[in-house]
Amino acid sequence: MAYLLGIDLGTSSVKALIIDTDGKFISMGQEDYNFIIPQLGYAEIDPRLWWDATVKAIQDALASGKVDAGEVKGIGFSGHMHGLVPVDRNQEVVRNSIIHLDQRCGKQVEQLKEKIGLEKFSQITCNAPAAGFLFPSLLWVKENEPENYAKIDKVMLPKDYIRMRLTGKIATEASDAAGTVAFHTPERRWAWELIDAMGVDRSLFPECHEACDIAGELTKEAAEATGLAAGTPIIYGGSDTTVQSVGNGLIRPGYVISNIGTASQVICCVNHPVYDRKLRTNTFCYPREDLWIVFGASLNGGIAQKWLRDNIFHTGNYRALDEMAETIPAGSEGLLFLPYLCGERLPCLDPQARGMYLGLTVKHTQAHLIRAVMEGMVFALRDGLEIFKELGISADKIIASGGGTKSPLLLQIQADIYGKDIYTTQSKDQASFGAALCAGVGVGLFKSLEEACDNLITLSPVVTHPNPDNVKVYNEMYPLYAELYSRNKELFHRL
Structure with missing residues (x-):
């Protein structure tokens, strides 16, 4: 063997x-x-x-x-x-x-x-x-x-x-x-x-x-x-x-990885070194010499959920939070969350950026707070997808990755905010798996990364499809979300 x-x-x-x-x-x-x-x-x-x-x-x-x-x-x-x-x-x-x-x-x-x-x-x-x-x-x-x-x-x-x-x-x-x-x-x-x-x-x-x-x-x-x-x-x-992107099968243009971990990223590969002149994203070399990677890196992904779990609700059970959020409709009944708890890099390189809720009313409950946080995390990544569009980069297939794949609700929110089907892979621990695939190519067990990925990476048969009604709600709310930082930047810095 x-x-x-x-x-x-x-x-x-x-x-x-x-x-x-x-x-x-x-x-x-x-x-x-x-x-x-x-x-x-x-x-x-x-x-x-x-x-x-x-x-x-x-x-x-x-x-x-x-x-x-x-x-x-x-x-x-x-x-x-x-x-x-x-x-x-x-x-x-x-x-x-x-x-x-x-x-x-x-x-x-x-x-x-x-x-x-x-x-x-x-x-x-x-x-x-x-x-x-x-x-x-x-x-x-x-x-x-x-x-x-x-x-x-x-x-x-x-x-x-x-x-x-x-x-x-x-x-x-x-x-x-x-x-x-x-x-x-x-x-x-x-x-x-x-x-x-x-x-x-x-x-x-x-x-x-x-x-x-x-x-x-x-x-x-x-x-x-x-x-x-x-x-x-x-x-x-x-x-x-x-390498984590390799472990998710990202080996050709048109695919995008939506990775939600402690921090989060949207990631794609391109066959020429395109970069954002406004410097809202990063462009690095890929593990194949004729490809580059473009990604938008948000500092605030699962860390926002962890903050809510540990500092606000004092519970160790993410599934319990999901169950509460599932009772709330898309858009959290007018509640928006800006997830910049650790400063931010996407779409602003600003360590003084801060988090905030907008739209709180007496009808909002703990469940609304939870769902709004999850929606804010994904709105932050949509910022990256919008930049990809500006750069002429297509997102034909979106593959979810990271700890966020454990939550069916978070997968659905991604599908609805992006307006795209969401796929996942069956690989265990994509970063170390991708490293092993690169080793296989290097020692000649596979002719190329394409062969390794195409043969060894399998997509899950479960695909999360967008809900048209939810897509409409999020398309109406996203422009409001996109203004939150710019309208409050001065106040964040004064704080």
């Missing part, structure tokens, strides 16, 4: 998923860890915690699946984006990783805009500079920790650190490198013109490859630690957003 291992390094846990070459789930190991907040606005973690957790997750996956390590034919990766991992010449960590949630480098973001010019910067990177991305975080270290900066031999992304520990080699790949904003996204190379302009040594940036290329083989030391077989081929892997 031949197996593939997909490792998904998340913000708070790592998963190691083993599948066979027919895509059948065999086993999974998962280990949690916590990042630290040294002070308000900071978010860091010691990358060695990632390594320890990954070793344990791999061991658990092998043991629970009773898998012979010698039958694992390839290892792939998915990893959370943007974070800075600096290492010295001995491949030792110089300082904690500054991860994507970190907001300390606002000054460096402004320096990039002033030094390069936002228009030129976006033409090269297809993105806006933002706090939490590798390049401005590196500039912060350069300015604020010169003794640490002087020790840095190479910088990499989070999942690249795990791959380095497995292979002994330092490198990255285009899908994750594009999320550093030090990368020429259309040409899939480091943006030396930006790096030079900011006075950063080119040698800090490692060689860059494509996601399904083979990065090396498992070392003897890593084999002893994990229980895998020395010499097992390892591919470069990709960023979590792109």
Whole structure:
């Protein structure tokens, strides 16, 4: 029997998923860890915690699946984006990783805009500079920790650190490198013109490859630690957003992923590096060298439901909330919710944006509050679909993903607000599954990502169809929702 291992390094846990070459789930190991907040606005973690957790997750996956390590034919990766991992010449960590949630480098973001010019910067990177991305975080270290900066031999992304520990080699790949904003996204190379302009040594940036290329083989030391077989081929892997999209079967234009997790995204792939000139969305490289990904990233998805559950209703049961919301008609009888509890990126890059209810009356109940939150989460993603329309990107088929797929009501709300059928896949844990598929392509078990996705990813036979009456209600309410932020932006900032 031949197996593939997909490792998904998340913000708070790592998963190691083993599948066979027919895509059948065999086993999974998962280990949690916590990042630290040294002070308000900071978010860091010691990358060695990632390594320890990954070793344990791999061991658990092998043991629970009773898998012979010698039958694992390839290892792939998915990893959370943007974070800075600096290492010295001995491949030792110089300082904690500054991860994507970190907001300390606002000054460096402004320096990039002033030094390069936002228009030129976006033409090269297809993105806006933002706090939490590798390049401005590196500039912060350069300015604020010169003794640490002087020790840095190479910088990499989070999942690249795990791959380095497995292979002994330092490198990255285009899908994750594009999320550093030090990368020429259309040409899939480091943006030396930006790096030079900011006075950063080119040698800090490692060689860059494509996601399904083979990065090396498992070392003897890593084999002893994990229980895998020395010499097992390892591919470069990709960023979590792109690899999760692969795990959902997104491999050609026309498909859109509607992912509702803690944060939420609408995601599509395109065959040329189109980007939004207003910089409301992101454009990064895809794990196939002739495709790019465009996505609208809302910071507020399931976290809004969690806020309501934990802080307002004090119940641990999401299904109970769903049952209450199901008693309320579409549109929550005139109640709108703006879900910007954590600031927002879609369609506004504004950390001072805030959440709000609009339209409260004495007739509104707890159930109305719940349904309005769910509708607001999906209205936020419709903002992304509207931007896709402006860019000429079609949404012929929408595939729901993430924790939101567990709620039939939330699937129905997506169908009604988008006015589209909603599909789901039968894959378990799409990010690690996508990483395993990329490994299969890299080691030659599949000829291409298309072959892997077409053969191994199955859509659920249950399709959620839009209700025409609900579609009409939401089409009337969406323009009102779309004005909530712009009409209240000044008040949010004054607060």
